[in-house]
Amino acid sequence: MPIEFLATFRPIAQELGAQTASSPRSFDLVFDDDLCATVWLHPNDREVAVDVWCCDAAAVAGVPREAMVDALLRLNVILQQAQEPCALGLDNRDFVLLHARIELAALAQQDLLPWFLGMLDQGRRVRSLVSTLTLQAE
Amino acid sequence: MTALAEIAQALAEGTDPLEPDQELSIPLDGDRHVHVLRLPGSAGVLLAVSRRLASSQGDAAERREGLLRLTADTRWYDALVGGLDGDGAERVMAARAEPLDALQAELLLQRMFKRLAPAPEGADGPDTPTPTASDPAARGMPAQWLQA
Numbered sequence: 001m002p003i004e005f006l007a008t009f010r011p012i013a014q015e016l017g018a019q020t021a022s023s024p025r026s027f028d029l030v031f032d033d034d035l036c037a038t039v040w041l042h043p044n045d046r047e048v049a050v051d052v053w054c055c056d057a058a059a060v061a062g063v064p065r066e067a068m069v070d071a072l073l074r075l076n077v078i079l080q081q082a083q084e085p086c087a088l089g090l091d092n093r094d095f096v097l098l099h100a101r102i103e104l105a106a107l108a109q110q111d112l113l114p115w116f117l118g119m120l121d122q123g124r125r126v127r128s129l130v131s132t133l134t135l136q137a138e
Numbered sequence: 139m140t141a142l143a144e145i146a147q148a149l150a151e152g153t154d155p156l157e158p159d160q161e162l163s164i165p166l167d168g169d170r171h172v173h174v175l176r177l178p179g180s181a182g183v184l185l186a187v188s189r190r191l192a193s194s195q196g197d198a199a200e201r202r203e204g205l206l207r208l209t210a211d212t213r214w215y216d217a218l219v220g221g222l223d224g225d226g227a228e229r230v231m232a233a234r235a236e237p238l239d240a241l242q243a244e245l246l247l248q249r250m251f252k253r254l255a256p257a258p259e260g261a262d263g264p265d266t267p268t269p270t271a272s273d274p275a276a277r278g279m280p281a282q283w284l285q286a
Contacts, residue, residue, distance in 0.1 A: 043214055066199045069206050073222035076209065080184055080219055080231045081161075083177055087219040089209030099213045 009039060009048075015113070035123060040115070042101060049101040050116060052123030055130050058094035064134040065095060071133055072096065072126075086119060088126060098123045142251075145172050146244035152237065159198075168186050170254075172247060182235040187250045190227040202228065208253055216246075217251060230254055241248075 013027045022028045025041040036053040060068055072088045079087060085098035100119045145164060149262025158164060158178035162169050173186040191198065204230055212218040221229040230250040234243075 004178035050211075066180075066202075069199070069202050070222055072206055073220055074224075076219050077223050077231070079227060080221065080233065081175060081184075085186075087209045087213075088206070089211075089213065089220075090203065090206040091210040092207075097210055100207065104285075122171060 026052050044107040047101045047103055049118050052119055054098055054100040054123045057096050067133045068130050084130040098126055141166055142247050143244050148238045149238045149243045150240035184233050185228050186231040188227040188229045189254045
C-alpha cells in the first residue's frame, strides 16, 4: 500500500515542489509563504490525510492565546456541523494544525490536487485569523 | 441499563427518525448533554457531548486548550474533535458512519465524556444509573428523537 500511495501522489508531490518522500507513507511540502504541510497515508490504509501546519503558537500567551483557543474551538463546531472534512488542533510543539482526511476510494485522481489546494487555502485563512486575533487581543 | 447505554442502544437502532441536519440534545444530568446530529445522505452521524461551565470555573483556559489539543492527539485513532458551541458549552465531537454498534457507541460516549471536565460533584459520571421517569433522559430514545 505505501508503494501505491507514493505512486498515486508522486505527480502531485512533484508538482507542488516535493522532491522526495519523508517516509514510505508521507511527504512534506514547504511553500513560499512558509506554510508547511504533510500528506500521509492514514494508518487505516483507506484514507489520505493532510496536516497543514498553520502557525507556531508557542510565543502566544495570556489573553491573546485564550482568544485564539476559543476561536479555533468555535470554528471546530462549525466545521463539524457543516461536514467539512477537517478540524483544527494544537500539537505538542504548539503548532496550530488543520487536519483533513478523505477516503481514497471516494476520490478520483483528478480531484486530489484541488482538494489538497483547498485545504492549504483553509490553512492560510486560519493562520491569518490567528494573526489577527492575537494582534487584536494584545 | 445506564442512561448512556440507552442512548447508545437508540443510536444502534438508527437515527432515521431525525431529519437530516437536525440536532437533538439529550440532557444527561445537570449541565451535561449528549448531542446527535444526523448528517445528510449516508454520511452518518455527528455525536457530541457537552458540558456548560462558567468561563471563570476552574482553569477554563487550560481546560479549553486541552480540548484543542485533543483534535491533534487523537487524529490517528479516535478522531475526537474539541469545540466550543455558541452558548459557551465545551464539546467533544466525533463523526461516525452508521450503523453503530451499541457497545462501541457507549464506549465512545464514555471516552468523550472523559475528555471533558470531570463530572459535577455528586454526579456519578458517565455511568450514571438510569434517571427517574420524570427525567427527560429516561424517556425512550427513539421516541424522544421523534419529539425533537
